[in-house]
Amino acid sequence: MDPQELKTLEEIQQRILWLAVRMIDHANHDRPNIDGLKVGGHQASSASMISIMTALYMHHLGAEDRVSVKPHASPVFHSIQYLLGNLDKKYLTTLRQAGGLQSYPSRTKDPDTVDFSTGSVGLGAAAPLFAGVTRRYVDAHFGKRPESRFIALIGDAELDEGNIWEAVADPATHALGNVMWVVDFNRQSLDRVIPGIRIAQWRSQFEAAGWQVLEVKYGSKLKRAFAEKGSDAFKQWFDDIPNEQYQSLYAQKADEVRARFLDGAPSGVAEFLKKYSDAELFEILSDLGGHNLESLVETFEAADAITDRPTVVFAYTVKGWGLPIAGDPRNHSAQISTEQIGALRSKHGLTPENEWNAFALESDAGKFCALRSAALRRPENTGVIDAIIPITTNVKSTGMTSTQEAFGRVLSEISRDEKIRPYLVTTAPDVATSTNLGGFINRAGVFHPQDLRRWNEDAVLKWAEGPTGQHIELGISEMNLFMLLAMLGLSGDHSNQPLIPIGTVYDPFVLRGLDAFIYGVYSGSKFIITGTPSGVTLAPEGGAHQSTITPSVGMEIPGVVLMEPAYVQALDWLLCDSIA
Ligand SMILES: Cc1ncc(C[n+]2csc(CCOP(=O)(O)OP(=O)(O)O)c2C)c(N)n1
Known part of the structure; x- marks a missing residue:
């Protein structure tokens, strides 16, 4: 530099x-x-x-x-x-x-x-x-x-x-x-x-x-000391000394630092350090690389x-x-x-x-x-969502069905609109198929930076992976789900292109990612999270899969609009409205 x-x-x-x-x-x-x-x-x-x-x-x-x-x-x-x-x-x-x-x-x-x-x-x-x-x-x-x-x-x-x-x-x-x-x-x-x-x-x-x-790790004074002849044992000990012991050096008086540092040190270290005064020794020992601007810049470039x-x-x-409380264990x-x-x-x-x-x-x-x-001055963001969102998809429904089933059908309907579809992106923590994203995924594909060969010829789920895919599949981590949704919902700011992110999760496991959910909302992100099933429409799933307190979570978080549809038509209206 x-x-x-x-x-x-x-x-x-x-x-x-x-x-x-x-x-x-x-x-x-x-x-x-x-x-x-x-x-x-x-x-x-x-x-x-x-x-x-x-x-x-x-x-x-x-x-x-x-x-x-x-x-x-x-x-x-x-x-x-x-x-x-x-x-x-x-x-x-x-x-x-x-x-x-x-x-x-x-x-x-x-x-x-x-x-x-x-x-x-x-x-x-x-x-x-x-x-x-x-x-x-x-x-x-x-x-x-x-x-x-x-x-x-x-x-x-x-x-x-x-x-x-x-x-x-x-x-x-x-x-x-x-x-x-x-x-x-x-x-x-x-x-x-x-x-x-x-x-x-x-x-x-x-x-x-x-x-x-x-x-x-090392500032320039440490580097100079390590470049001296006979410094090997010192360098080794500097790398091996336990955190607690190293940290305690900062609380020592100038003439006590040496003894504290040498406690447990192998032979040769004391001998090598003799040439430094007590004051010099502390200067060297406390000269860490995270305060060396040149070393930091070199590392960022690497x-x-x-x-x-x-x-x-x-x-x-x-x-x-740089403060009198440097290294103090209670600082x-x-x-x-x-x-x-x-x-x-x-x-x-x-x-x-x-x-x-x-x-x-x-x-x-x-x-x-x-x-x-x-x-560091940034250009204004210009990306927009250029589409008109309908108020209903008029999805047909007869007889009794679960809201989970209806969700998949409504989303599929919405994604038929070529003006809207480019902005839709879905994600799920290994529950895409069971939360009924399958129809959308068949149409839109799964995102992967490279085109991957499809080994499974399953006609029901065409899991084609490549750069044009619009579903991002995650492993089972609801924290990752909400963190990804939070960032997809800020893409207008971070990447100059707003998206319409929709995540799915088994309703009770919203709690598993709750902190990241709150984080996303507090960050001003906009996304749709579909916790299925709503209400007790999938009662046979049993107690472990029923929402008991998730509705109240949705009601309590400032900035979240909670909807609990009971009918297919209601779900259709609500999903269209939340996208809009
Ligand atoms: C999830 C969470 N748990 C606990 C805290 C309280 N807390 C704030 S800072 C901190 C310790 C952080 O230590 P470190 O990351 O090493 O940062 P430092 O202040 O030492 O730089 C804790 C426990 C928090 N902010 N968030």
Whole structure:
């Protein structure tokens, strides 16, 4: 990287750190608090993301890229948007206030443009992956869009969430070369230091699912030390030391760090480290790659170079980087004191009068931010659904039938309309046939990036798979179902082409994907979910397959319209209406 650019980026990232930390401090200590309720905020979790997000927003990203930001880095995101000129200064003092900046990035409530809402950990990782699935689908059906990278910035403890592994494992998400996850590997969660060395296990899980795994582990001081003669034992021990022990170094006094680091170290390490003073040693040991802008950019470029599979980058960071609470085991919700804020302000060369300022326009950093702002400006979306939706398909029905049966027939009827059909896309978690999507699938086919040979000559279900197919089949994961529906329903925004997504699920198993359902609705996504059967029209399925509380779930979620058809004609009207 050009040394001048690096210098400017260093200056910018320091300002981002300051703004993010001060924003939280202000919300808790300066803003009048009439009810005395805790406001909260996460300075340490924000600090560990500073370099990753600086490298991305201030260097690597392009206008078409879409990024999901881990919940607790919301202050970092808004600080960046402010420096880029996309957020008015008045919002900096509104964090966690009604009508102000949301605690966690929100598509629907934040004043600046958020690509993916986050908050419920794990979902923010899966969302860009399914947005990538959606883009692959849109490109295949509506023509190739300008390249986008779909990026998730996630906390390491998020990898404990099962929905992440359901998403990674599903064949529908395979081979998406434009997806990158960056794990803020600060080795701390809310309660604790993540035990053991989990990264080896996670690496093999990702690799088994066909992902490229990269690490940004060492900063330049560590790299220099490893380049010294006789450093092998030191490097080995640095890689092997348990998380808990490494993390405890941050709580040691300067003259105790060495002994703590050497506890359990093999022979040769102590000898090699003798040449460094105590202060130098701590500088080296705490110099992790996730705070080295050049290493981060190089790694993001290496991720881009592999185009046939997703990449996960483990960026080693320090929770609380640059703050007095760095590495503290109890720093998750900790906030630095007013005195420490004062010291930090002075360290950044700011005063209470100018502390909220962006860079002066004529300064190097100001000019740089203006250039980045222009580079990240997105064109308006223009895609539309150009079709007239009928109010009824006049589907014929005599005698008694299940709503499940009727649903399949009505959908088939709707899809006969050549103006509407291109926009329809269905998905199901291995229940497509039993929820009666078969008729639609026979007509529209199953989506796969390549034409696949059909080995089954079944005349009833023509499961033809290829790029023109309009049904996306998932394995049995209702979380994946709702996450895919959520992203299909945002395709107008993410991929400049709105779709009409329809998912099917056995009604009681809506609860299995409920969090992703709520997530999609909160994100402003529009989709239809058909939980079959409605009411007790399939009573013989027994208790395990009857909806007991799903109707109330539908009624309770803000933004969801619940319909419980009892007649074929009602279902016909309601499905047409919900598409419209
Ligand atoms: C589904 C869900 N469960 C629990 C929480 C509460 N929570 C918020 S952050 C967090 C720990 C996250 O740790 P990590 O992902 O490592 O992020 P860090 O803050 O350390 O950067 C927890 C348990 C949540 N937001 N969502």
